[in-house]
Amino acid sequence: MSNYTATAIAHPNIAFIKYWGNRDARLRIPVNGSISMNLAGLVTQTRVTFRTEHETDVLNLNRVAVYGKALERVSLMLDLVREMAGLHLPAEVVSANNFPTGAGIASSAAAFAALALAATQAAGLHLSEAELSRLARRGSGSAARSIPGGFVEWKAGESDQDSVAFSIAALDHWDLVDLVAIVQAGQKAVGSSEGHALAGASPLQMARVQDASRRLDLCRSAILHCDFDALAQVIELDSNLMHAVMMTSTPPLFYWEPASVALMKRVPEWRRAGLAVCYTLDAGPNVHVICAASAAAEARGQLLQVAGVEQVLIARPGGPARLVSGYDRAIEHGISA
Numbered sequence: 001m002s003n004y005t006a007t008a009i010a011h012p013n014i015a016f017i018k019y020w021g022n023r024d025a026r027l028r029i030p031v032n033g034s035i036s037m038n039l040a041g042l043v044t045q046t047r048v049t050f051r052t053e054h055e056t057d058v059l060n061l062n063r064v065a066v067y068g069k070a071l072e073r074v075s076l077m078l079d080l081v082r083e084m085a086g087l088h089l090p091a092e093v094v095s096a097n098n099f100p101t102g103a104g105i106a107s108s109a110a111a112f113a114a115l116a117l118a119a120t121q122a123a124g125l126h127l128s129e130a131e132l133s134r135l136a137r138r139g140s141g142s143a144a145r146s147i148p149g150g151f152v153e154w155k156a157g158e159s160d161q162d163s164v165a166f167s168i169a170a171l172d173h174w175d176l177v178d179l180v181a182i183v184q185a186g187q188k189a190v191g192s193s194e195g196h197a198l199a200g201a202s203p204l205q206m207a208r209v210q211d212a213s214r215r216l217d218l219c220r221s222a223i224l225h226c227d228f229d230a231l232a233q234v235i236e237l238d239s240n241l242m243h244a245v246m247m248t249s250t251p252p253l254f255y256w257e258p259a260s261v262a263l264m265k266r267v268p269e270w271r272r273a274g275l276a277v278c279y280t281l282d283a284g285p286n287v288h289v290i291c292a293a294s295a296a297a298e299a300r301g302q303l304l305q306v307a308g309v310e311q312v313l314i315a316r317p318g319g320p321a322r323l324v325s326g327y328d329r330a331i332e333h334g335i336s337a
Contacts, residue, residue: 004049004050004051004089004122005047005048005049005050005122006047006117006118006119006121006122006323007045007046007048007118007324007325007326007327008045008046008114008115008117008118008121008321008322008323008324009043009044009045009046009114009321009322009324010043010044010046010109010110010111010113010114010117010143010146010147010320010321010322011038011039011040011043011044011110011146011315011318011319011321012038012039012042012044012109012146013036013037013038013039013109013110013142013145013146013152013318014036014039014178014280014282014288014290015034015035015036015142015145015280015282016034016035016036016219016231016234016235016238016290017032017033017034017035017036017212017216017219017234017238018034018238018241018242018282019034019141019142019154020196020199020205020208020242020246020283021196021199021200021205021209021245022141022196022197022199023156025196025197027137027138027159027160027163028137028138028140028163029156029157029158029159029160029163030141030156030163031156031199031205031209032208032209032213033153033154033155033156033212033213033216034142034145034153034154034216035151035152035154035168035216035219035220035223036142036145036151036152037150037151037152037176037178037290037318038145038146038149038150038152038171038317038318038319038320039178039180039315039316039317039318040171040315040316040317040318040319041313041314041316042097042098042099042110042180042313042315042318043097043098043099043110043331044095044096044097044107044110044111044114045095045096045324045327045328045331046093046094046095046111046114046115046118047093047094047095047118047327048078048091048092048093048115048118048119048122049091049092049094049122050087050090050091050122050123051089051090051092052089052090053092054090054091054092055090056075056090057071057074057075057078057090057091057092057093058090058091058092058093059071059074059093059095060092060093060094060095061095061096062095062096063096073139074093074139076138077112077115077116077119077135077138078091078093078119080135080138081119081120081123081125081135082123084120084123084125085120085123085124087123087124091119091122093115093119094327095111095114095115096331097110097111098331099180099313100182100185100186100286108139108140108142108143108191108192109140109142109143109145109146110143110146111139111140111143112139112140112143112146113132113136113143113146113147113321115136115139116132116135116136116139116143116147117132117136117147117321117322117323118323120132120135121323129147129148129166129320130164130166132147132321133145133147133148133154133164133165133166134160134161134163134164136321137163137164137165140192140193141154141196142154142192144163144164144165145165146321147165147320147321148165148166148167148320149167149170149171149318149319149320150167150169150170150171150172150173150317150318150319151167151168151169151170151171151174151223152165152166152167152168153165153166153168153216153220167320168220168223168224169223169224171316171317171318171319172317173223173226173317174223174226174317175292175293175316175317176290176291176292176293176316176317177290177291177292177293177296177314177316178288178289178290178314178315178316179288179289179290179291179296179299179300179303179312179313179314180286180287180288180289180312180313180314180315181259181263181286181287181288181289181303181306181309181312182286182309182312182313183257183259183260183263183285183286183287183308183309183310184257184284184285184286184310185310190253191283192282192283195246195249195253195283198246198249198250198251198253199245199246199249201249201250202244202245202246202248202249202250203248204241204244204245204248205245208241208242208244208245211241215234215238218230218233218234219231219234219235219238222234228276228278228292231278231290232271232277232278232290235278235280235290236268236278236279236280238280239279239280239281243255243256243281246283253283255281255283255284255285256281256285258308259285259287259307259308259309260281260285260286260287262306262308263279263287263289263303263306263309264279264281264287266302266306267279267287267289270299270302275291275295275298275299275302276291276292276294276295277289277290277291277295277299278290278291289303293316296314300312300314
């Protein structure tokens with residue numbers, strides 16, 4: 001083995017066509033495919049060190065020791081890596097985000113993408129992009145999409161082997177900007193993993209899934225042709241469908257806050273007035289306002305005037321998960337890498 005330690009960074013992604021609900025919960029094989037954009041400037045940095053000093057795996061997130069279910073979830077992925085590498089050492093995992101954690105900004109996607117890359121490298125494995133995507137998926141489904149760069153499609157597949165994500169367009173293909181309107185930075189009460197398990201309880205989930213291939217085709221075409229109006233129509237529809245499923249599950253999930261609803265009303269009005277903006281929300285209250293780069297400054301100004309918007313994060317299309325030479329403490333203080 002050449003290494004026992006490695007550090008990687010990965011970006012969260014914003015899903016244009018959503019992942020909600022699993023066909024196989026253990027393998028995190030989704031009921032439908034999805035399309036997303038990686039978010040440059042927002043990063044998770046993770047260092048994995050396999051060492052004999054610890055009796056069990058240790059996790060430190062944003063300078064806080066983490067135990068319980070979160071640590072168990074990390075250990076499950078580390079177990080997969082140890083099995084592949086024939087390794088029997090516990091790991092110390094040190095990780096930090098420069099954006100809010102557990103607030104609907106795909107922190108788990110970035111976290112498990114970075115963990116998959118750092119852990120395999122530290123264990124002396126050199127996996128292909130597809131292999132890393134499959135591994136990251138086992139920790140968090142949307143992490144499969146944070147391994148490749150730019151605009152990414154995750155094919156639902158039918159097994160562990162073919163449920164994998166890949167780039168459909170490079171990060172410089174289309175100069176879009178994601179303005180993340182933070183209306184609640186705290187951790188959400190119900191995490192995405194729990195929410196996925198409830199999706200099948202909604203009478204609307206089957207209709208959402210049956211129409212997914214059409215929406216995927218529309219979204220993919222909009223990206224490949226840089227057609228903003230087409231993108232706006234399909235991603236707002238897809239976001240509304242996912243949240244309709246959430247709100248009609250048993251028990252229902254209501255992620256929206258008053259400011260979320262206000263923004264979902266305002267953004268289409270701004271678009272009708274000529275500003276190239278549209279909205280989408282993941283499993284949380286914060287609103288991702290996708291816009292043409294030329295509209296970003298005006299859109300950000302408008303967002304900051306809406307009551308309840310605490311701050312606006314700015315992200316352009318981001319690259320793939322990648323290894324870095326050392327752990328940057330600045331990220332722990334919210335400074336962008």
